[in-house]
Amino acid sequence: MTSGPASHGESHGGSHVASDGVEFTPGPLDRDATFYVAGHRGLVGSAIVRRLEKAGFTHVVGRASADLDLKDRDATFAFFAETKPRYVVLAAAKVGGIMANNTYPVDFLSDNVRIQTNVIDAAIAHDVERLLFLGSSCIYPRLAPQPIREDSLLTGHLEPTNDAYAIAKIAGILHIQAARRQYGKAWISAMPTNLYGPNDNFSPQGSHVLPALIRRYDEAVASGAASVTNWGTGTPRREFLHADDMADACLHLLEHYDGPSQVNVGTGSDVTIREIAETIAGVVGYGGRTEWDTTKPDGTPQKLLDVSLLTSLGWTAQISLEEGLRRTVEWYHENVEQLRG
Ligand SMILES: NC(=O)C1=CN([C@@H]2O[C@H](COP(=O)(O)OP(=O)(O)OC[C@H]3O[C@@H](n4cnc5c(N)ncnc54)[C@H](OP(=O)(O)O)[C@@H]3O)[C@@H](O)[C@H]2O)C=CC1
Numbered sequence: 001m002t003s004g005p006a007s008h009g010e011s012h013g014g015s016h017v018a019s020d021g022v023e024f025t026p027g028p029l030d031r032d033a034t035f036y037v038a039g040h041r042g043l044v045g046s047a048i049v050r051r052l053e054k055a056g057f058t059h060v061v062g063r064a065s066a067d068l069d070l071k072d073r074d075a076t077f078a079f080f081a082e083t084k085p086r087y088v089v090l091a092a093a094k095v096g097g098i099m100a101n102n103t104y105p106v107d108f109l110s111d112n113v114r115i116q117t118n119v120i121d122a123a124i125a126h127d128v129e130r131l132l133f134l135g136s137s138c139i140y141p142r143l144a145p146q147p148i149r150e151d152s153l154l155t156g157h158l159e160p161t162n163d164a165y166a167i168a169k170i171a172g173i174l175h176i177q178a179a180r181r182q183y184g185k186a187w188i189s190a191m192p193t194n195l196y197g198p199n200d201n202f203s204p205q206g207s208h209v210l211p212a213l214i215r216r217y218d219e220a221v222a223s224g225a226a227s228v229t230n231w232g233t234g235t236p237r238r239e240f241l242h243a244d245d246m247a248d249a250c251l252h253l254l255e256h257y258d259g260p261s262q263v264n265v266g267t268g269s270d271v272t273i274r275e276i277a278e279t280i281a282g283v284v285g286y287g288g289r290t291e292w293d294t295t296k297p298d299g300t301p302q303k304l305l306d307v308s309l310l311t312s313l314g315w316t317a318q319i320s321l322e323e324g325l326r327r328t329v330e331w332y333h334e335n336v337e338q339l340r341g
């Protein structure tokens, strides 16, 4: 990771007042404070826990959804009252790929609005100092100019396959901005691009493209299948960021940024789905044919984030797609039995 001096106007050196009037100077977080990672068993949450522990945090707490359902407002408030976290990353959400989003829009809207509303309201009530909310690049209009800048938010129509999830995430961004305005909270939002890595969801119907293709090509190698069939046309372009880079960016933002604008988090480059499929086939050693089921949705044609704000804050991604894929396939091979079980 490169850590150059921050040059973005919102938040560097000395006493700092953000454009919405919130007075807060970002700096190193207290390693001994209680840090709650909501969604700590997931792809992003587990990477954040690894990153925090590596950075020396001694009181990182998490709860599985079976023990604390964040859709339950009373239980969420009771957890905050008992744990009193000083810092929170909100990485708990109902998450899925294009098919899951398109099939279960009620769940993606309702669960996510409830989870984030309960956590943010409880964090207001219990005076959390720093909170980072995670949205998603799908908040931007389907046909936003590429690469997508933060100020493209609410400038056009959403991609219909994930509009319910996107509206929930947009409500989350506004909730953070409102907590800043009404209560002076120095809380921030980050918008990750498509993520991948260990502890991802590898379920064939519910997952995102990258874990789906790792599993599909790997199973095709094992079964000796002559061809595999992927969804859509293969022409959409996506940007992929490893979860460990994402986690590093989250800590970097908490220590270097304060402002009302959400911050895009990505690598700055994208590939076609056809290209990523070829790369994955190569990594797992599949030599058969690839076909495309064009009855399945493509989703948005391109989703490449403009990462100049994040770059100006001194952060760039470090894990190349090749390296990240190699590591993820290795993790998949080590955990595949457990994933199927
Ligand atoms: N994956 C991606 O490509 C992208 C993800 N994001 C965002 O990043 C964040 C993390 O996503 P990711 O790690 O991929 O998702 P995962 O599905 O891997 O993890 C989500 C976590 O949320 C927890 N969770 C879900 N529902 C509840 C609930 N009702 N109560 C308590 N906990 C709950 C789960 O806990 P448990 O395991 O205990 O059930 C799980 O650990 C989300 O906000 C997502 O929108 C943004 C862009 C892309």
Ligand SMILES: C[C@H]1O[C@H](OP(=O)(O)OP(=O)(O)OC[C@H]2O[C@@H](n3cnc4c(=O)[nH]c(N)nc43)[C@H](O)[C@@H]2O)[C@@H](O)[C@@H](O)C1=O
Binding pocket: 096, 097, 098, 099, 101, 102, 136, 137, 138, 161, 162, 165, 193, 194, 195, 206, 207, 208, 209, 210, 212, 213, 230, 231, 232, 233, 236, 238, 273, 296, 297, 298, 299, 300, 303
């Ligand atoms: C992170 C992001 O994730 C979702 O949006 P998406 O970017 O479209 O995500 P995806 O990874 O599921 O698909 C990317 C592309 O890949 C193609 N594709 C091919 N074959 C498979 C396949 O087997 N599975 C999947 N899932 N996709 C496939 C697929 O047709 C599409 O063209 C959002 O709902 C939203 O929730 C969100 O924020």
